[in-house]
Amino acid sequence: MTNLDLFPPEPPPATGPLEHLLKVSRIYLEPDIERFTRGRDILARFPGAERVPVRSHWNIPGLFGNEGNAEAWNRIKGSTLVLGVKKSMGFEANGRSADFLPPSTANGCVMSCAYCYVPRHKGYANPVTVFVNIEQVLAAIRRHAGRLGPKTEPNTVDPRYWVYDIGCNSDCSADAALSDNVKDLVRLFTVLPNAMGSFATKLVNRELLSxxxxxxxxxxFSLMPPAKAKLLDVRTSPISERIAAIDDFVAAGYEVHLNFSPVVITEGWQAEYDALFQQLDDTMGDRAKEQLAAEIIFLTHNERLHEVNLRWHPKAEELLWRPELQETKVSQGGGVNVRYRTGYKGRLVEEFQELLARRMPYCRVRYAF
Structure with missing residues (x-):
């Protein structure tokens, strides 16, 4: 398959929350997808899309791992969908955003945040893969939560429930516009007495309110100063729209926290975040403020992703790649990551929390690093 083959046919008009982000004209699908109800449902949503059989959603010739697709990054994301079957039903301990990472029901994203870590693991064009064997995932979570029993010792994740991050490899707000997987997960946790779900999002999908x-x-809700988001949070909902949605999601029965991530250091960052905190304080109602908590995550970048970004979004790298402020760290997987220098980062984290406490003293910080 050549790079020209990767460009799907012209897509049909689309509707819904992904209208301007994803107009599916090509679907790569593993064998036997149609034997799953969820697979048939998704295919029925896009009857005019070209169907391309593949052996594995992880290994699509010409797409997986092809850094040469950098120039076509958003075109592929905006027109391509992959359907697969989740093989592994393992759970990973987390301890920060959640207690556990369950088997994912999707991988990849319609959005193109310049700092996203997922493309490093799944082919740099990184279109969305939806896993159609949702019943197996739901059953695995039920069994896992059942074995855990009640949460008897509160921790920084949650004082009452075991928390499962259901969106660690994708954005569930976008996934919910493609299938009912997210709805099924949300409904599952309503009947598990000792567990709850959690996910971070940069997209406002009001279908979730039902x-x-x-x-x-x-x-x-992941937030950063609006000017930075316009450059780095490519193809996402505007920051003002995310903030405006907070009260509505609280009213609909969600627990809503904030995810200040990633914090990217530039000249004048303190004033930018002070204005963001003020906007939040002015917009949120009392009910949202009473239940509010936040995560603070400073930027970690990657050498290979930096090289790819230079080909499709070099302006973002002017903010993300700052060798004078950063140091390298080799990850467990052998990747060369960069983060703000030890000592310097500690001072930044402390200063950020002081700014937040001054403007939003009611916002509890669950963790910061």
């Missing part, structure tokens, strides 16, 4: 989560799903 899911009736009953306080058992936590949405973490």
């Amino acid at each position: 899911y009736a989560p009953r306080g058992k799903t936590r949405i973490r």
